[in-house]
Amino acid sequence: MKARIVILPDGNVSVFVDEGTLETGRDAIERLFVKLSASGIKFDAVSAVEQHKHAEAEEKEHRHVHQTN
Amino acid sequence: MPCDAIATARARVESERLAELLTDELVSVVAHQFLKLFNNKQFHTVTDQKAFGEGVIFKVMDDDATYTVSIYRAKVKVTGDYNADGDTCRALAESMTGFLTKTAGLLFQRKVSQVVSNRFQVTNAQQAPNGALVLSVEI
Numbered sequence: 001m002k003a004r005i006v007i008l009p010d011g012n013v014s015v016f017v018d019e020g021t022l023e024t025g026r027d028a029i030e031r032l033f034v035k036l037s038a039s040g041i042k043f044d045a046v047s048a049v050e051q052h053k054h055a056e057a058e059e060k061e062h063r064h065v066h067q068t069n
Numbered sequence: 070m071p072c073d074a075i076a077t078a079r080a081r082v083e084s085e086r087l088a089e090l091l092t093d094e095l096v097s098v099v100a101h102q103f104l105k106l107f108n109n110k111q112f113h114t115v116t117d118q119k120a121f122g123e124g125v126i127f128k129v130m131d132d133d134a135t136y137t138v139s140i141y142r143a144k145v146k147v148t149g150d151y152n153a154d155g156d157t158c159r160a161l162a163e164s165m166t167g168f169l170t171k172t173a174g175l176l177f178q179r180k181v182s183q184v185v186s187n188r189f190q191v192t193n194a195q196q197a198p199n200g201a202l203v204l205s206v207e208i
Contacts, residue, residue: 004074008196009174011082016074017208028208033080035111039083039184043080049157052077 001028003065022051082177088142090176091169095138097125102169104129104138107161112136136161141170178202 001024006014017025025066026049033046086144104115106129114130124141134152138145138161145165147158185191186202 001208003206003208005185005204005206006197007178007183007204009171009178009200010086011087011174011177013082013181014082017076018074020075022076024076029076029078030081032208033078035168035188036181036184039188041181041184042082042086044086046082047078049076049078061079062199 001025003028003032005032017054022049025049084143084170084173087173087177088144088170090173090180091142093125095172096142096169099169099172100125100127100138100140100165103165107164111157133155138162138165140165140169143173146167174200 001020002018004016004018006016008014011014017028019025020028029049033043037043101115104112111131112129113132114128116128124139124144127138127140129136129138130197134149134154134157136147136158138147138151139147140146143166145162147162147165149155149158182194182204185206190207191204193203193208195203195205197203
């Protein structure tokens, strides 16, 4: 399952799953965070898994840290 | 939209926990070099002394005064003798705090990246202009 992990130097980590369903994506993300925690990376806060889509009106102004263009 | 995702979540490590990545040994090396280069090599003498388990203490001297730099993880305190310049104390403390905070951030990125690489297949790694490290992975 393809995903993107965005790691910011301020301690924020975002995960974006690009395949499957919301349910399979949720499972994959939760497993990811469990494995990261088991490897010694202790997060102080983890958000709920949600779907991420933008309305057309937002697209023109929207920026994400992982966009490089 | 490139950033649309089937599923997404965010996690955060607080700055104090990031600073735990700054061991006394690492701070000793990094801060020593920083002090030598600070303000166009203002300080001509730097000595270090470890306070076991309580961070690192440096004595630095410029042409006029001696400064004591106490560092615990990313927290920096600078005091000076009677000839010391208060502005220099503040500037040094702020600059070094910022430098150590950035160092902790880079260490965090590297640690997470290494863990991800050990556990998953990373197909691409890219550094964004804002400093974000973006990993494309199979999870």
